Amino acid sequence: MPAQLLSLLLAASVTLAPTLTAPPIVGLNAQDLHDTFDQTRGQGRHEAIDIMEPRGTPVHAVVDGTIAKLFLSKPGGNTIYLFDQVGEFCYYYAHLDRYAPNLREGMHVSRGQVIAFVGSTGDASPDAPHLHFTIFKLEPEKRWWKGSPINPYPVLMHLLKMGADGISR
Numbered sequence: 001m002p003a004q005l006l007s008l009l010l011a012a013s014v015t016l017a018p019t020l021t022a023p024p025i026v027g028l029n030a031q032d033l034h035d036t037f038d039q040t041r042g043q044g045r046h047e048a049i050d051i052m053e054p055r056g057t058p059v060h061a062v063v064d065g066t067i068a069k070l071f072l073s074k075p076g077g078n079t080i081y082l083f084d085q086v087g088e089f090c091y092y093y094a095h096l097d098r099y100a101p102n103l104r105e106g107m108h109v110s111r112g113q114v115i116a117f118v119g120s121t122g123d124a125s126p127d128a129p130h131l132h133f134t135i136f137k138l139e140p141e142k143r144w145w146k147g148s149p150i151n152p153y154p155v156l157m158h159l160l161k162m163g164a165d166g167i168s169r
Helices: 002-013 152-161
Strands: 049-052 058-060 065-073 077-084 089-099 114-118 130-138 147-150
Touching: 049 152, 065 089, 077 114, 130 152
Parallel strands: none
Antiparallel strands: 049 130, 058 114, 065 077, 077 089, 089 114, 089 130, 130 147
16 A cells, blocks of 8 residues: 555656746747747757747746756757756757856756847758747656657747746846
């Protein structure tokens, strides 16, 4: 009986979907978001959404967490991998113009904190600056480059419907 109870408690503690506490861009509304998660890009699914914004628009931490990796890649350009506080989910930001001053790996960030600025680095068109944003559930090894992708569109839409912008004014 104790083993069954432990199994039930562990199963109940598993989060099926992440909960954002701030949007990646202040002032987002439903019309700004388009579900492109399942679109084909190159050889595979996009597994992200692109939020079109002017170059230099501030990009915010969507949760309290830790900057797991700052990475320059050919497809994503300047990227950020933000782990939530418990290390269950990773929030991936790509095509960034630049990072916020003094941002570094291992740094704790707070929801709503500016962490970067919208750009078009990597394989993004220079004429279409945007934030490429995705979420993935981390595996037990907590590798920043590997996880199960989760569509951020319904997660962001839920945040917007709740009326939360997560930014102190």
